Amino acid sequence: MFLFDWINAFLNWLGFLKNEGSLIIVGLGNAGKTTFLSIISHDILKAHMPTLRPHQDSFTLKNIHFNAWDLGGQQNLRKLWRDYVTTDSNDIVIFVVDSNDRDLLGEAKSELHDVLQYSGSRPVLIIGSKQDIKSCMTRDELIQGLDIGDYVTGLTTAPKIVDVLVCSNVTRRGLPQIMNWITKCFEIAYIK
Amino acid sequence: MDDKLKERLKELIRNPDNSTCADCGSPDPQWASVNLTVFVCIVCAGVHRSLGVHISRVKSVNLDSWKETEVAGMEQTNNIKENRNKWEATLPQDFIKPSFGDSIGLKEQWIIVKYMNKAFTPFDYVDSTLKRINLDTKEGWIVKKGDVVKSWKKRWLRLIDSESLQYFKTPYDTKPCGTIHLRDSGQVDSVSEVDSKPFCFIISTPKRRYLISCSTGEEMFKWIQLIRFSVHKLNNSNNSIGNYNNLLNNNSNGNNISSNGSHDS
Numbered sequence: 115m116f117l118f119d120w121i122n123a124f125l126n127w128l129g130f131l132k133n134e135g136s137l138i139i140v141g142l143g144n145a146g147k148t149t150f151l152s153i154i155s156h157d158i159l160k161a162h163m164p165t166l167r168p169h170q171d172s173f174t175l176k177n178i179h180f181n182a183w184d185l186g187g188q189q190n191l192r193k194l195w196r197d198y199v200t201t202d203s204n205d206i207v208i209f210v211v212d213s214n215d216r217d218l219l220g221e222a223k224s225e226l227h228d229v230l231q232y233s234g235s236r237p238v239l240i241i242g243s244k245q246d247i248k249s250c251m252t253r254d255e256l257i258q259g260l261d262i263g264d265y266v267t268g269l270t271t272a273p274k275i276v277d278v279l280v281c282s283n284v285t286r287r288g289l290p291q292i293m294n295w296i297t298k299c300f301e302i303a304y305i306k
Numbered sequence: 307m308d309d310k311l312k313e314r315l316k317e318l319i320r321n322p323d324n325s326t327c328a329d330c331g332s333p334d335p336q337w338a339s340v341n342l343t344v345f346v347c348i349v350c351a352g353v354h355r356s357l358g359v360h361i362s363r364v365k366s367v368n369l370d371s372w373k374e375t376e377v378a379g380m381e382q383t384n385n386i387k388e389n390r391n392k393w394e395a396t397l398p399q400d401f402i403k404p405s406f407g408d409s410i411g412l413k414e415q416w417i418i419v420k421y422m423n424k425a426f427t428p429f430d431y432v433d434s435t436l437k438r439i440n441l442d443t444k445e446g447w448i449v450k451k452g453d454v455v456k457s458w459k460k461r462w463l464r465l466i467d468s469e470s471l472q473y474f475k476t477p478y479d480t481k482p483c484g485t486i487h488l489r490d491s492g493q494v495d496s497v498s499e500v501d502s503k504p505f506c507f508i509i510s511t512p513k514r515r516y517l518i519s520c521s522t523g524e525e526m527f528k529w530i531q532l533i534r535f536s537v538h539k540l541n542n543s544n545n546s547i548g549n550y551n552n553l554l555n556n557n558s559n560g561n562n563i564s565s566n567g568s569h570d571s
Contacts, residue, residue: 144355144364161356161414163348164337164366188369215359247358 133178135300136202140195140229141210142222143187146243149283150210151184154293159283168194176297192225196232204304205236206296211260213242213250213280219259226260230276237275237299238265241292246282253280275299314377315367319345323384328393329353329417332406335385336367340376342421344388349410353417361422393420395428398441402534411496411505415527423524441528445477448529449503451517458503458519463529468536471509486516489540494533496526509533 139147148162148169155173165186172181183198185191199207209229211222230238242256257263257278265276279295281288318324319335327335328344337351338344339362346354346364354362365372397403404416419425423437445464450473452459461473461483469489472482492510500506503519505526510516520526 143366143370144359161352161410163352164355164364166369186369188366189371190369212359217359217363244358247360249360 133300133305134204135178135180135304136205137180137182137208137296138195138198138205139182139184139208139210140192140199140225141187141208141241142212142215142218142225143189145187145210145212145215145222146283147184147187147210150208150241150243150281151182153283153286153289155182164188166191168198175293178297178300180296195229199229199233199236204300205233206299206303207233207236207238209238209240211240211242211256213244213256214247216251216259219251223260226262230262230265230274235274237303239292239295239299240276240278242278242280243283245280245288246284250280253278256280275303311372311374311377314381315372318377318380318384319367321384323386326385327406328385328389329420330404330406330408330413338365338367338380339363339421340365340372340379342388342393343379343383344385344393345380347406349406350413350417353410353414354421356414357418357422392427392431393424394426395431397426400535401441402531402538409495409497411498411507412527412530415496415523418523419527439524439528441531443528444532446525446529447521448473448525449519451500451519453514458501463518465532465536468539471533486511488533488537491533491537494530494537496530 139151141147143164148165149159151171152158152160152162155171165184168183168185170181170183172179174180185194185198199205207229209226211226212218215222226240240256240260240262242251242253244250251259257266260278262276262278265274266278277295279288279292281292283289324335324345326333327347327350329346329350332347332349335345335347337346337348339346339351339354341363342354345367351364351366354364365376404412419439422435423439424431424433424435425437425439427433427436445462448461448463449458450461450463451457461475462477462479463471463473466472469487471486471488473484473486474482486509490512494507494509496505496507497517498506500517500519505520505523506517507520507526507530508515508517518529520529
């Protein structure tokens, strides 16, 4: 996609593409972070090796250029999250949860609440992935299980925007809604 | 995680029986499937993770925290024991296991067949999701890419006397459209999607590189195994000729021979 990057850079230089945002993608190991990013930025679906170092990718949605950081989810790698989340001012934090992993939901919950704390006023989107598997948890179950009922306000101009969306990276169901949410949220939170 | 558990885990991966990946044989596995109780390399761990936690729950030896019960579960067994007694119990003696030099596509099918279909578990193993694999099929439908005209054609592929593959327009034809001689063939491995055809693999011969697509991953796995086995047998029976081609082939089969050996032990 060299040509597109070049055109984007050119438009950017002319001042048409001014908006730059970053996405920080976090979540426990094997939640589907790398798969999610590779689908939305390159439309490639494959089995990824565990992410050991943070990796970056970028894509453009409705005139907003997003830099996305995909961080590793194994316990020792989670220390890095805070650094990435608190670096930039116009971040959207994405927390990916495996909708089938009921055993690790408690662990996800405590990590998520930490993220909600130190992310300050940045919007946080929780994505329940792997909805193609039959026994998965629904959006409501996730909200309850993660104990974030108080945070979830929908897309309003509340001090902190927190929402939960579900998707399947395999069937791509729910991905358009996530894209919409991200652009809309960016406009509400950072473009006034 | 407390240091004692960590030390017990470290001790486990130092065990010679856990010194190679349970699936591809690559040295020094640093990841483990907690519920399948095997240690695997990072590449195979990636495939395991794609199956979902209801089939395989993957943890890193160094990066994750472990529960006492999980460590104890791993201590009950080891890679060699687990493969011999369970996951590869009914694997044919002369089966050439995929090795770490192989493509990820082939490893993926191997891991699916081994753990998701439980195809090689002991005969008395009862499970409603169990799906045995028939490795004796020597013919079937495939789609093949043309040599001159680069279009995909549906063909009936058949292995003849473990020496050559012939492809026909229909299963009833007696005159083949073409023959692939396995004696000189080199690499046989899966490749990533070509022209959005799923489950592709190649057979390299000195004259031509054949590109074949199967309808399911299992079909692809079966064909690759069958062809590799035939090539392996042909090359072994002809060591005395020792021409240049044979040397090349033996070289590319080095991995297969060693992985076969580790299976027998």
